[in-house]
Amino acid sequence: MTDSAEYRAANDAVRSHFFKRVWQLTTPYWRSEEKGMAWLLLIVVIVLSLVGVGLNVWLNSWYRDFYNALQNKDLKSFIHLMLMFCGIAAVFILTAVYRLYLTQMLTIRWRRWLTERHFAAWLGDKNYYRLEQRGHTDNPDQRLSEDLNSFTDTTLTLGLGLIRNLVSLVSFSVILWGVSGSIELFGITIAGYMFWAALLYAAVGSWLTHLIARRLIGLNNRQQRYEADLRFGLVRVRENAESIALYNGEANENERLMTRFRNVWGNFWELMKVQKRLTFFSSGYAQVATVFPFIVAAPRYFSGQIQLGELMQINSAFGNVQDGLSWFIDAYASLANWRATCDRLLSFRSAMAETTHESANIDVRKTGGDLQLQHLSLCLSDGRELLEPSSLTVKTGEHLLIGGPSGGGKSTLLRAMSGLWRFGSGVVQMPDARCLFVPQKPYLPIGTLAQALSYPEQAGQYSAEHLAEVLRLCRLETLIPRLDDADHWQRVLSPGEQQRLAVARALLYAPSWLFLDEATSALDEADEAALYQVLLEQLPGVTLVSIGHRASLKRFHPRQLRLEERRLRETEAVLPA
Template identity: 70%
Template sequence: MNFDVDESRVNDAVNGSFFSRVWKLVTPYWRSEEKSMAWVLLIAVIVLSLFSVFISVLVNSWYRDFYNALQNKDLGAFTHLILYFCGIAAIAILGAVYRLYLTQMLTIRWRRWLTEQHFAKWLAHKNYYRLEQGGYTDNPDQRLSEDLNNFTSDTLSLSLGLLRTVVSLVSFSVILWGVSGSIELFGITIPGYMFWAALIYAAVGSLLTHLIGKRLIVLSNQQQRYEADMRFSLVRVRENAESIALSDGEANENQRLSARFGMVWSNFWTIMKVQKRLTFFTAGYSQIAIVFAFVVAAPRYFAGKIELGELMQINSAFGNVQENFSWFIDAYTQLASWRATCDRLLSFRQAMDENEARVPAIKVSHESDALQLEGLALSLAGGRQLLNNANISIAAGEKVMLSGRSGSGKSTLLRAMGGLWKEGHGAVKLPAKRAFFLPQKPYLPIGTLREALSYPQAPEVYPAERFAEVLETCRLGHLVSRLDETEHWQRMLSPGEQQRVAFARALLFAPDWLYLDEATSAMDEEDEAA
């Protein structure tokens, strides 16, 4: 038996310009009903970020005075500068704490809004069903949970980091230009030469970082998918634990899960190798940066043109400028992960948009007093014909049973009536009355039994005593005392009991039209006859 796990056939490629589509994903929140609070928080975070740059500029000036005091053995100036630094540090700590706190507040508010929007979009137009059946996208749970979380946090982190970097770069570039002086090289006088040295050092580093680490974008995307696939497989084992246990399928499942983890393992090893090469370069780049400024500025210091304080100020300013120029290098791994997250979110939204724009081949409407099929043809995705040019009219009050071999299309016809089947053509005209579908395997949400019975409506819609009545009618009297217990009812109840709960739900809803798809298949003869 082959347990190899093929790569997902889902395509996470995004049509159109990447940044224009990300912009459309980012901007709606800032124009939404929450825009006032969102902008207040964003402006506050930006102000605190700029304030941290101002603190860094003050510390840079402090370096010059402090080291000059040490060089001159000036105890009074030394004491004053230590107290001055303590004041700056206290204010910086306060600013850093509130910058983090407000950023987290903005992130979770943005995530909540985006999550609610995506929940609504995913559940609208049967997207959750059609995307799963058609294989247009994988692991929607991951995209709605982890990817939205990563998108909001990384987008704010990267954008605010870039803003702070730009402001800091301008501030310290002015300082570095002013204190570094000029140098003559090959007969050419270069003003502000330390600034140009930092620029060249960072530019070369950024280019090499991208060349070494560019594979991380694709690998990060694949890693997220493989992790989600493995979690889904684990959930499948939990959901089907009884069938697996009765079949002694543990060894089989172990091989399947190991195959899933094998994809995680293999891809992670590839990521490790790329990150190892990238870390070799970035770590060396950072270590060289520590002494690079001293090496370049040393000739002017030993020539007596600058004092120790100026040398330390130059080193501090150079470090800030070089660090700001190197933002791309330091953020590269996060940028790669953010790009992969954006690709997954955008492809998810694209799949939902395409599904909503797809014109249904079978027209389903609610406009008559009878159930009518007009020229209805149904087929499977492979082309096999199930039904051809069916015309029928069923009046209210009639009872009709469809019979046929398994796979002949009975359930497919009900799916077409429910607007779920896309292979075929023709029209289905449903009565404009209260209708209820009872599938073979009913869905019982996790919650109280009262909520499971009233689904998809709230329990408050029905009289409280009505719940006990329908349970007694469906031979489920032993569950009356448990109406307000919260359980995973699909695990607690047998298949026959689940189907009887579904009938109790139908009695509670009291539809004018009831459609059943082998809704008694798990019941014994006595229950079925009742």
Template identity: 50%
Template sequence: MQAEQPQPYRFSVRHFIQLAKPYWVSEDKQKGWALLLTVLAMNLAIVWVNVRLNYWNNDFYNSLQARKFEVFKHLLFVFTGYAFLYIVLAVYSQYFLQMLQIRWRRWVTEVFLKDWLVGGAHYRMSLRQGNTDNPDQRIADDIRLFVNDSLSLFFGFISSVVTLLSFLMILWTLSGAISLLGVSIPGYMVWVALAYAGFGSYFAHKVGKPLIKLNFNQQRYEADFRFGLARTREHNEGIALYRGEAREIEGHTNRFAYVWSNWWGIMKRQKLFTWYSSFYGQMAIIFPILVAAPRYFAGQIQLGGLTQTASAFGQVQGALSWFIDAYGRIVDWRATQERLYTFVQSVEAVRHVPVTELLDGTEPADAAPDAAVAADPGGIDLGDLRIATPDGRALLQAAGERIAPGQHTLFVGPSGLGKSTLVRWLAGIWPYAQGTHYRLASGRSLFLPQKPYLPMGTLRQALTYPLPPEQFDDARLREVLELARIPALAAVLDQTDTWMQRLSPGEQQRLAIARALLAAPDWLFLDEATSALDGPTEAAMYALLQQQLPGTTLVSVAHRAGVVRFHKQILVVQPGDDGAPARLVQHTAQQAEARAAAESGDWALAGV
């Protein structure tokens, strides 16, 4: 609940253009513009039908007053034609509008997904202070609402403007003049309609303005509550083992309290706005009759003229009152737009930040933004690399260490000194680092974290991730599962399940080893990737990797001494003195084994 709260009431046309323009100049622009113009033409045609019905209204009621049955029958036939045309236009304008909505939404969704996921932007966003809350909700819900409401409001506004212009002259002609304090005012009903709608819109905005921020917050609180429930579902086993149900209930209740309290604020303000809008709407029904009635009773217009005048007044007043009728949607639209804009800002902030930039804004001297990813065929040179925490505190300082191709390297040492963070930097996803001479290795790399990620879908998709399943035949998949000592999974390759909950931690880690056998990278980084395995199985997995992947260099982070013999270089992470960053100290495998044996064989307990 600590994420930023942008001010949704600060609406900016520039924000809207930045969000909307890319689609209308994209590769799908021709179909988009064709659908937009088609729907616009249909909406204008509907306005034309309403204009014709207004004139028909005059003739129809005059025929009733004059008891002209033949004219009455003819006008019923004319009405049938107008009604049929109106229905066709209404049906297909809605159909093509929905077609445009889904095309626009699909394009924007694909762009947002790429911007969020490509280059690890999603991970960097999670590291920033005041990180953007609930990106899943912004992509899944806010894009849909933004697209739908933008089009709905656009067509509603255009229709209102055209309706206003079309009926304004009709109302001017029908309303005649009125004498007020000796002054003749021509087209008096036009001025009455303008005043009625103008005051109505002003007070509607005053009454409804607080709803903008309330709706903005409601979207966020609902998303927070939904996200918390999803996390409980994903981690139900851990919660059950900890007997943490009471804490979960407390957390969900606290998050729902925000939903509850903010909803009450919406209810109270919405009640006040409904009182106003309902009174305004009911008055609009009878108000034009009351205004035009004096001319009717004076014999200046017939019954048809009265109904036509009332209808034209209603159309003008309705067009001028579009703001009132659409106010609720405008409120939601502005909140949604601001949520999407802040999301775009967050993505842009992390995508254009050099990988070597610290959170406090300092940049490494003499280092180009892409220095950390420059190719070095000789391996990995850490140089004077300094790893930092997101708050800018120096965590780990390198001093010219090097990992040559084929030189399997193990990072060991107490927890919390930056070993896993160094692996994240090697993966290119940790941006908080400084240095001028460090280089990453060239070639294909694969990183195995302590808790493997298994995507939704079939086991085949989870096994081959991130490569496409079609790249491997069944025989190869069964072979790697057999080598990784999980042959039973070969029978469920095409079964869909929540595999991160279905498989034990040990099975998940062995599945990741099988995944590495399929990928056969040049560099394989293992961040405690075998911590859930017993000692013999862990040793067997390392032996398997070296046997099956002779051209792969292993770079490991581990706590148990049993993996030492599978590495040629041991880099021990030692705490710095007096708050200084931790440093790397090189050991031979023999020194490391002897040291680990003397310290219970567990580097996590060793004060090396």
């Protein structure tokens, strides 16, 4: 097999695989619990589209009679035809309005269904976290919002447009074949020659369009990614405004944003060049198509074989046939956008599927009453070892403090216990009880303070009195009047206040096991000790597993370990006073 043949075979395989995956993305909705309404809306929209085609066919005959009436100066027929036109126009308007309305209804219902499934897949099994850790995809927010919207809208628009064009093509091809007559060329009589002229004209145009604009798919894909990168950079500046301002980092951020914008700029220029060439061709193609049927039909008209009405009917039928055959030309830019959208969605879904089905080397189980590590080893994604195979048992009520140098793997150890970290080997047996992990930088959702405090539970889970009480215990009395205020609390509260709020959240959640990853590092030792005292008093049955560097924490944890040099070592306990 030659290189070119191998290349064509490889491209055919890619296209076949692409359409198979798009089919798998498209069809589930039409077999889902909403299939009844979905198919009903689709059928009604198709019927309305066919009614529109039928009206165009009717108008084709109307044009013949109308122009004949004008040529013959037949006033009675003229008035009758104008009244007929008013009725056709009214039906056409109603059909167009409800076809658009019902298409939009079907689009938003399909988008809602797809969004629900993709949200569930993205948030399920911690996929959102693992995708970020592994760097599988860029800008998942774009894929879950813009791409799903574009996919449903463009798929229905292109699909319905193709059906409408096919029906119109068949209908007007029959008309054009009947009215175009025959012509003798080089001694050969060609029947229905206007139809063959339209077919040849559209085929040459489609071929040239593909040659001119085939780069649009890749360019549109990159443009969407660059635009999303720029938006993400702008959001990062907003999220970290105070830190950037304190560093006087405006010049640095400006250069970073401009670097991303230069990608947008450069790729857009390439898009402009391709679209300019495509517009030159498509505009010229459309202009020539306006007069082409008159030129081809002129010999029969001037020889007296047909009247003005037949000439105008031929022109209308030729235009509709040529439009149907030129659907690929008119829809090429939309097809390129659709292909780019599908590529992004399919790559995102593939990444989620790989993350979901990838084997976890660390076996995390939830059973029994104690925490046990059995021959647990940890490493980074590049294979660098953080912890040699180690075993450990923490009994219920046995408060444990894990120390060690920064970057030694302490937080990674907690991630392995929670089931987030998969790089390593061994078994983690988590207690079959209510557990809560509190990170160093707590997450505070945008919304009311009550919602941020109640997270991960809903705000209505706790009474206002209970919320106010835990705020008092954590020395956040000033926030009690703001429980119903909505704000971006990670910007409003200081790091220390955020950590106090996270401890208050733990008091509400009331876990049996509480894992704290330097969760009080932004507080001074006195405040830290006060919060630990509150935890032990308010949650008498809790077991604490803490990561921290301060010696003052030791008195709250009768058992202490250090993770250093890739080993877990017991250290001398400091008993509480």
